[in-house]
Amino acid sequence: AQRVxxxxxxxxxxxxxxxxxxxxxxxxxxxxxxxxxxxxxxRLQLLLRHISRESIKGFTADLNKGETSFxxxxxxxQEEDSxxxxxxxxxxNYGGATNKLIFxxxxxxxxxx
Amino acid sequence: DTEVTQxxxxxxxxxxxxxxxxxxxxxxxxxMYWYKQKAKKPPELMFVYSYEKLSINESVPSRFSPxxxxxxxxxxxxxxxxxxDSALYLCASSQDRRFGGNTEAFFGQGTRLTVV
Numbered sequence: 001a002q003r004v005x006x007x008x009x010x011x012x013x014x015x016x017x018x019x020x021x022x023x024x025x026x027x028x029x030x031x032x033x034x035x036x037x038x039x040x041x042x043r044l045q046l047l048l049r050h051i052s053r054e055s056i057k058g059f060t061a062d063l064n065k066g067e068t069s070f071x072x073x074x075x076x077x078q079e080e081d082s083x084x085x086x087x088x089x090x091x092x093n094y095g096g097a098t099n100k101l102i103f104x105x106x107x108x109x110x111x112x113x
Numbered sequence: 114d115t116e117v118t119q120x121x122x123x124x125x126x127x128x129x130x131x132x133x134x135x136x137x138x139x140x141x142x143x144x145m146y147w148y149k150q151k152a153k154k155p156p157e158l159m160f161v162y163s164y165e166k167l168s169i170n171e172s173v174p175s176r177f178s179p180x181x182x183x184x185x186x187x188x189x190x191x192x193x194x195x196x197x198d199s200a201l202y203l204c205a206s207s208q209d210r211r212f213g214g215n216t217e218a219f220f221g222q223g224t225r226l227t228v229v
Binding site: 034044045049100101103104105106 | 157205
């Protein structure tokens with residue numbers, strides 16, 4: 001079965017501190033992994049996808065197939081990073097073109113001044 | 114235009130009412146989704162449409178009835194809902210995964226539904 005685990009419900013850090021939001025997944029095939037962010041009163045939006053290996057707003061995430069992890073990292077947290085972060089996996093077991101996007105339970109990042 | 118637009122933003126309905134939620138996108142996406150999100154919980158997939166055909170139904174009760182009249186529109190018809198159905202209903206769209214490339218899902222702002 002496909003599953004995404006985010007062990008921390010809340011992560012509180014001070015401004016300027018490093019941040020790591022953990023994500024582990026369970027999937028038998030070749031996963032497509034994403035990080036989505038939901039700022040207060042805003043729509044859910046894509047932050048990163050593993051296939052593009054990019055850095056957005058200072059965040060990076062590396063897919064580690066050996067550890068089945070896709071942790072989100074940022075070296076220096078900013079107050080505006082405070083939001084709910086969801087790790088998501090797109091599975092392909094349905095065989096069709098449109099695949100189920102499964103979300104983890106989310107981690108609320110609170111960056112204190 | 115990279116937006117998914119949902120109407121209405123807020124809806125209050127009685128348990129005997131019939132109402133519809135609407136979703137529209139003009140990005141040429143051929144996959145459209147309905148998600149339900151309760152407070153402080155992740156989005157939970159309800160339905161997926163692919164090329165205007167229902168491809169995934171996550172065992173959703175029949176009081177929720179989706180419809181995809183064309184490639185840009187997605188509706189969710191509601192009838193005889195229960196108070197526990199109160200939630201934020203999110204619509205999303207994406208490219209068809211078969212063509213590779215960017216399969217990012219774009220989300221609407223959601224409809225905040227309250228069933229009284």
